[in-house]
Amino acid sequence: MAELDSISDAAQEEAARPPKDAFGLALWLLNSLGTLMIAAMMVLIVSDVIGRSFFNAPLNGVAEISSMLIVVIVFLQLPAAIHWQRMTRADMFLNRLAARSPRAGQALEAVFAGIGVFVFLVIFRATLPQFTDAWEQNEFFGVQGVWTLPTWPIRLAILVGCAGAALASLVQVAMGLKRAFAGTPA
Amino acid sequence: MIEIEIGLALIAIMAGLVLAGVPIGIGLVFLSYIGIGLIRENWDLAGRLLALASYAAISDYLFATIPLFVLMGLLVSVSDVGKDTFEVAQHLLRRLRGGLGMATVLANAVFGAVTGISIASAAVFTKVAVPQMMRFGYTPRFAVGCVAGSSILGMLIPPSLLLIIYGVLAEVSIGRLFLAGIIPGLVMAAGFMLMIWLMATFRPDWVQPVSATVAPPPEETAGSLLMKSVPITTLIALVLGGLYSGYFTPTEAGAVGAFGALVIALLRRRLNLQKFWRILVETGFVSVGILFLLIAASMYSRMLTMAGIPASIADLIQALGLGVYGFLFVYILFVLLLGMIVDSSSILLIVTPIAAPIAMAFNLDLIHFGIITVIAVEVGLLTPPFGIGAFAVKATLNDRRIGLETIFAGCIPFIAVMLAVLALIVAVPGLTLMFN
Amino acid sequence: AQTQINITIAASHPTTIAWIWAMQQALMPAVNQALENTRFRIRWREAFGGTLYRFTETRNAVKDGITDVGFVGTLWEGSAMPLQNVTYFTPFATDNLRLQVDVMEKMTAEMPEMQKAWTDNNMVYLGTCGTETYDLWTTFPVRTVEDLRNRKISAPGVSATWLGGTGAVPVNGALTTYYTDIQTGVSEGTMSFPSGIFPVRVHEVAKYITKVNIGCMYVGGIGMNRQTFNRLDPVVQAAFRTGGKAYTAALTNRVLETSEANMREMVAKGAELSTLPAAERQRWVDGLPDIAGDWARTNEGRGQPAKKVLAAYMDGLRAGGATPGRAWTA
Numbered sequence A: 001m002a003e004l005d006s007i008s009d010a011a012q013e014e015a016a017r018p019p020k021d022a023f024g025l026a027l028w029l030l031n032s033l034g035t036l037m038i039a040a041m042m043v044l045i046v047s048d049v050i051g052r053s054f055f056n057a058p059l060n061g062v063a064e065i066s067s068m069l070i071v072v073i074v075f076l077q078l079p080a081a082i083h084w085q086r087m088t089r090a091d092m093f094l095n096r097l098a099a100r101s102p103r104a105g106q107a108l109e110a111v112f113a114g115i116g117v118f119v120f121l122v123i124f125r126a127t128l129p130q131f132t133d134a135w136e137q138n139e140f141f142g143v144q145g146v147w148t149l150p151t152w153p154i155r156l157a158i159l160v161g162c163a164g165a166a167l168a169s170l171v172q173v174a175m176g177l178k179r180a181f182a183g184t185p186a
Numbered sequence B: 001m002i003e004i005e006i007g008l009a010l011i012a013i014m015a016g017l018v019l020a021g022v023p024i025g026i027g028l029v030f031l032s033y034i035g036i037g038l039i040r041e042n043w044d045l046a047g048r049l050l051a052l053a054s055y056a057a058i059s060d061y062l063f064a065t066i067p068l069f070v071l072m073g074l075l076v077s078v079s080d081v082g083k084d085t086f087e088v089a090q091h092l093l094r095r096l097r098g099g100l101g102m103a104t105v106l107a108n109a110v111f112g113a114v115t116g117i118s119i120a121s122a123a124v125f126t127k128v129a130v131p132q133m134m135r136f137g138y139t140p141r142f143a144v145g146c147v148a149g150s151s152i153l154g155m156l157i158p159p160s161l162l163l164i165i166y167g168v169l170a171e172v173s174i175g176r177l178f179l180a181g182i183i184p185g186l187v188m189a190a191g192f193m194l195m196i197w198l199m200a201t202f203r204p205d206w207v208q209p210v211s212a213t214v215a216p217p218p219e220e221t222a223g224s225l226l227m228k229s230v231p232i233t234t235l236i237a238l239v240l241g242g243l244y245s246g247y248f249t250p251t252e253a254g255a256v257g258a259f260g261a262l263v264i265a266l267l268r269r270r271l272n273l274q275k276f277w278r279i280l281v282e283t284g285f286v287s288v289g290i291l292f293l294l295i296a297a298s299m300y301s302r303m304l305t306m307a308g309i310p311a312s313i314a315d316l317i318q319a320l321g322l323g324v325y326g327f328l329f330v331y332i333l334f335v336l337l338l339g340m341i342v343d344s345s346s347i348l349l350i351v352t353p354i355a356a357p358i359a360m361a362f363n364l365d366l367i368h369f370g371i372i373t374v375i376a377v378e379v380g381l382l383t384p385p386f387g388i389g390a391f392a393v394k395a396t397l398n399d400r401r402i403g404l405e406t407i408f409a410g411c412i413p414f415i416a417v418m419l420a421v422l423a424l425i426v427a428v429p430g431l432t433l434m435f436n
Numbered sequence C: 001a002q003t004q005i006n007i008t009i010a011a012s013h014p015t016t017i018a019w020i021w022a023m024q025q026a027l028m029p030a031v032n033q034a035l036e037n038t039r040f041r042i043r044w045r046e047a048f049g050g051t052l053y054r055f056t057e058t059r060n061a062v063k064d065g066i067t068d069v070g071f072v073g074t075l076w077e078g079s080a081m082p083l084q085n086v087t088y089f090t091p092f093a094t095d096n097l098r099l100q101v102d103v104m105e106k107m108t109a110e111m112p113e114m115q116k117a118w119t120d121n122n123m124v125y126l127g128t129c130g131t132e133t134y135d136l137w138t139t140f141p142v143r144t145v146e147d148l149r150n151r152k153i154s155a156p157g158v159s160a161t162w163l164g165g166t167g168a169v170p171v172n173g174a175l176t177t178y179y180t181d182i183q184t185g186v187s188e189g190t191m192s193f194p195s196g197i198f199p200v201r202v203h204e205v206a207k208y209i210t211k212v213n214i215g216c217m218y219v220g221g222i223g224m225n226r227q228t229f230n231r232l233d234p235v236v237q238a239a240f241r242t243g244g245k246a247y248t249a250a251l252t253n254r255v256l257e258t259s260e261a262n263m264r265e266m267v268a269k270g271a272e273l274s275t276l277p278a279a280e281r282q283r284w285v286d287g288l289p290d291i292a293g294d295w296a297r298t299n300e301g302r303g304q305p306a307k308k309v310l311a312a313y314m315d316g317l318r319a320g321g322a323t324p325g326r327a328w329t330a
């Protein structure tokens, strides 16, 4: 069944190309930054393995840095995942509803996206003081005297990710409502 | 006990929201916020807990390597290593009904010796096995069920994150637990293969309909078979050999495997910069899908803990005053129910400290009990509404035509086998204690 | 009439670990007992074993009120509570856990600098938690410091600095990965203490236990959310202070007893116990870089009175009769 490959191939190709609109481009750039970090993490871990196994020279802090990096990666890529509708869900009911009544389907989509706006604003608001604390008190992770890195970039990534995710959800609320009232299916 | 009522109500609402089609991660975060706010009557606190869990839940070296296992799977798939492997398997198993399904199970059993988490297996094999099985006429439902179902071998065959967590909580030797997992893992793999053969023989419509139009398999010679086997054999040798001779840890295996797959793809000239970028972007999308669910699941299980749900059910079990088999039955049922709503490590954190002392009082061997627990927990990976194994397949597959419900349906025969093996292991403790 | 008070008590680890065991078996009963003839009753809501938060969140969980009472591992809080980590930067100082617990408890009670870390993090300090002295678990016998050269030793975080000068290669990991890491050869041993290492059965794969006496360490303590504490009646507040004292006493006893029992069992199961000769230990100590000095200077640079804390700690140990392997100063 080659068509299975070709469909997701086309979708993958589209996602890999920078979009034309400014909002899409911004999300695409955040996503790309996260993508580069995944590659960097692979190089980092393999270097540690090689350095430790063959040169008695492990890289300090690879485990800690990776465990922080993964948070940054997730939040940088979250807005794009929402925008391009890659969040995991069960769509059986929605598909049936949309087949019967496209308007109702779109309205429900708008409600779900609204929940997204809400939760990401909640996390944004609660992360903001964490960011200012980390910034003002020079919070770090790692071991003093061995290596340390500041934690504020991680909090900042969460803030940016939540803001982007809330906006991406908001766009979907608007589109859902527009289609629900216009009656055009997705 | 108003908290319990809030908790139970939120479990029901969760099931409703998931069925209605809300993005599962977002739905869980939302319910966690509502639940904590209501239980503690403090909405600021609820927000702070969400913010805290947002990074703490996945800020772990183990989870950091999930994208790398995903990347490995995509690279194996794009460089046609997976396709070649399955062509070899198809040729070798062409006279066997359900042969490719069995090949997927076997591949998962081997890969299980490399990874400690089932999500990694699901992420690796979805892109590799599902398109190939469908190419040879398997139904989508069976193909995805096969990948999700056999991925559980990753946490039964050592190394295994779940066995490590259990070992620490129950204070038993992790090494002995690992040894104890081998036979049940092999029995489970054999059980899956037997089930596939039976279904392919007696219910071909479910597995590989005779009517399906199938592309004729390529002609194979000894030489072509060998050529097609070299890349995958090299990759397995690299990862398994490196792991068991002490060059890297199971956590690091993802990075080494991805790197090895990258080198193979480059050597086979299947990769240019553009294509590599495409794969990296896809890796990001798949990983976010899985990791955000882990964050949300962590918030949700914290909320249930605050509601006191696990503690009150445990009290209930203790109050029943059962015999040993009665206790095991109720215990397994409890784990299976929890498996429907929370993630696997949370279940272990919740049940082990309560259940291990009771099991000891019944003179059950804690190693035996651990394998029972882990198999029961793993069923939860495949059961709706919250089944992270099925979610991982869905996120990786990214095909709108194959819905989550199809994946859950495909898992049913595998769950049946797991329960049968579970019953066997309850009845025959020797299966887990052979090497001990 | 009776007044019932809801208190959530939680930890990132299960009650099988002594640090948490003492919360359930010493602190809670002591609080209950202290309130026996009063009109107050505590309705405890227990969340041990990491079901409410993970080990990286122990400070935030109490600070934010996710739990009312919690075990706070200051060893994971090098950034927010650096002064509490003085023991980790003064290795080979003492193997007398009772003395160390006394000194740290006194410093926390009497030095405003130490108290401030808890207050700034919105916590009231109730009880103290420390480990017995660190030793070596290896796959090879260790008779001299030279035996460690080029050996890979699981030593995550600050413990990597204790290997400075030995030529050993520190390998990352966690308590839960040591077994597999050593079994497969990723590392060839680790530094730990009996009551911590016994549950993960590392002696099965690294059977050479070498007593080095790297020193006892202050892990952290029991914190109570400040708002929760301030809302309580003085009678209940006093009960929690009593509970904290009971925690410290019961924990220290438990750690020392478990430690001995665990060591005996490891030897019974085939582990080979030996002691690093005093002269070799001194060579190890003398070869270490200026760990404490570097730590103090770094933290002074961040506006933390680390020099004063370091001096108070070392003086406290000496006043209690200890002879630190090295006179750490800044």
Ligand code: NA
Binding pocket: B111, B112, B113, B114, B115, B116, B117, B153, B154, B155, B156, B157, B158, B159, B160
């Ligand atoms: Na495994």
Ligand code: NA
Binding pocket: B339, B340, B341, B342, B379, B380, B381, B382, B383, B384, B385, B386, B387, B388
């Ligand atoms: Na489930």
